[in-house]
Amino acid sequence: MTETFKAFVVDEQDGKVTNQYKDLSINDLPEGEVLIKVKYSGINYKDALATVENSKIVKSYPMVPGIDLAGVVEHSDTHAFEAGDKVIVTGYDLGISHFGGFSEYARVKEEWIVPLPKDLTLEEAMIYGTAGYTAGLAIEKLEHNGLSVEKEDVLVRGATGGVGTLAVMMLDSIGFDVVASTGKQNAEAQLKSLGAKEVIPRISESDNKPLGKRTWQGAIDPVGGESLSQIIKQLDYDGSIALIGMTGGTNFDSSVFPFILRGTSIIGIDSVYTEMRQRKHIWRRLAKDLKPDQLHDIKQVIKFNDIESSIKQVLEHENSGRIVIDFEA
Ligand SMILES: NC(=O)c1ccc[n+]([C@@H]2O[C@H](COP(=O)([O-])OP(=O)(O)OC[C@H]3O[C@@H](n4cnc5c(N)ncnc54)[C@H](OP(=O)(O)O)[C@@H]3O)[C@@H](O)[C@H]2O)c1
Numbered sequence: 490m491t492e493t494f495k496a497f498v499v500d501e502q503d504g505k506v507t508n509q510y511k512d513l514s515i516n517d518l519p520e521g522e523v524l525i526k527v528k529y530s531g532i533n534y535k536d537a538l539a540t541v542e543n544s545k546i547v548k549s550y551p552m553v554p555g556i557d558l559a560g561v562v563e564h565s566d567t568h569a570f571e572a573g574d575k576v577i578v579t580g581y582d583l584g585i586s587h588f589g590g591f592s593e594y595a596r597v598k599e600e601w602i603v604p605l606p607k608d609l610t611l612e613e614a615m616i617y618g619t620a621g622y623t624a625g626l627a628i629e630k631l632e633h634n635g636l637s638v639e640k641e642d643v644l645v646r647g648a649t650g651g652v653g654t655l656a657v658m659m660l661d662s663i664g665f666d667v668v669a670s671t672g673k674q675n676a677e678a679q680l681k682s683l684g685a686k687e688v689i690p691r692i693s694e695s696d697n698k699p700l701g702k703r704t705w706q707g708a709i710d711p712v713g714g715e716s717l718s719q720i721i722k723q724l725d726y727d728g729s730i731a732l733i734g735m736t737g738g739t740n741f742d743s744s745v746f747p748f749i750l751r752g753t754s755i756i757g758i759d760s761v762y763t764e765m766r767q768r769k770h771i772w773r774r775l776a777k778d779l780k781p782d783q784l785h786d787i788k789q790v791i792k793f794n795d796i797e798s799s800i801k802q803v804l805e806h807e808n809s810g811r812i813v814i815d816f817e818a
Contacts, residue, residue, distance in 0.1 A: 496592035497796050499540050500551040506542045508797060518596040519587050522567040525576060525597065527560040528611045530590030531618035532796070532812040533651065537803035539584060548586035555590025556583050557618040559611040567599045575605035577614045577772065579622055580761040591796060593816060603769055609776035615813045616788045617775055620651030623760040624659055625771045625779050627652075627709050627731035630756045634729040636707045638664040644708040644720065646670045646692070647736055648680055651811055652711040658683050658781035660709075668705070679809075683783060693737075695719040699746040707731070714738025721747045721755070729754040787811055792818045 648669035661684025669685035701722035714737030787810035
């Protein structure tokens with residue numbers, strides 16, 4: 490390998506955050522047993538936030554952002570991996586307090602690494618990235634709680650976002666009737682082409698009634714906030730919500746009635762520290778039964794040199810689908 494390599498580095502001085510491509514050497518990388526040549530990464534909303542001031546994402550500066558990476562092992566100090574292995578790393582401290590995926594090389598702890606499942610390419614792993622992995626984890630947990638293709642509609646909120654789009658596609662690919670909720674008026678045709686049976690506007694408020702019409706067998710919710718109270722009231726008997734995010738707010742109110750009269754459950758989803766056995770299982774599902782036919786249709790591939798303009802797009806909510814960084818493009 491070369492003496493130096495390029496990385497996108499975020500730094501802070503006197504409260505001002507700067508973003509710069511820099512030449513690093515292997516000695517600049519944090520400790521870890523496995524050195525990976527990064528082939529693909531992706532831009533999540535969290536990555537975009539990591540590049541701006543006061544976002545509270547980055548725990549220590551300087552930092553290389555990138556909570557996701559896929560690549561090939563260059564060198565390993567552990568028997569668990571060897572040079573040439575194709576691997577995925579998402580979550581943990583990556584891009585937060587440990588140099589992440591926006592770099593030609595990354596060095597990580599062996600316990601963070603998932604071997605690339607067969608039937609999945611490195612590029613496909615990053616079309617999914619944390620967004621797809623999280624959607625897959627949510628589906629798995631809802632299924633364990635009774636979600637079934639024999640039953641009626643599943644609601645996906647924030648449907649044009651990274652998590653939402655992939656949740657719509659995956660649920661459709663395994664046979665669910667998906668109702669997509671979106672705030673974007675012009676997104677109906679695209680969401681239907683990706684697998685939504687019906688597209689509805691954002692559910693933005695909650696009424697004062699203790700229970701609503703039983704409408705959903707389950708819901709995937711990257712939105713949260715006050716409107717979550719309304720979804721809770723609309724679940725059918727033994728229905729569950731996979732609660733993932735907070736683009737609509739952090740707090741919600743609820744009475745006990747949906748829980749004690751309809752057996753409603755709220756299942757929290759954490760993609761960052763998922764236990765490794767389950768993490769590998771979800772990635773195997775993403776390679777097989779959850780893999781949508783149209784996975785490649787939602788990718789926007791960019792060069793490593795073009796990260797800054799894509800980050801701007803994400804911060805201004807002008808992106809759609811998944812932004813994949815191809816280090817060899
Ligand atoms: N728990 C975890 O491990 C985990 C993992 C990944 C992501 N997340 C979180 O999940 C959330 C979504 O992530 P993402 O990657 O899908 O983000 P994203 O690509 O930015 O999508 C978020 C979507 O939320 C909807 N939205 C935005 N503002 C809204 C508002 N005020 N009210 C209602 N809906 C709104 C929009 O969809 P529409 O315009 O279609 O409504 C938007 O596209 C974030 O909060 C993220 O931090 C959590």
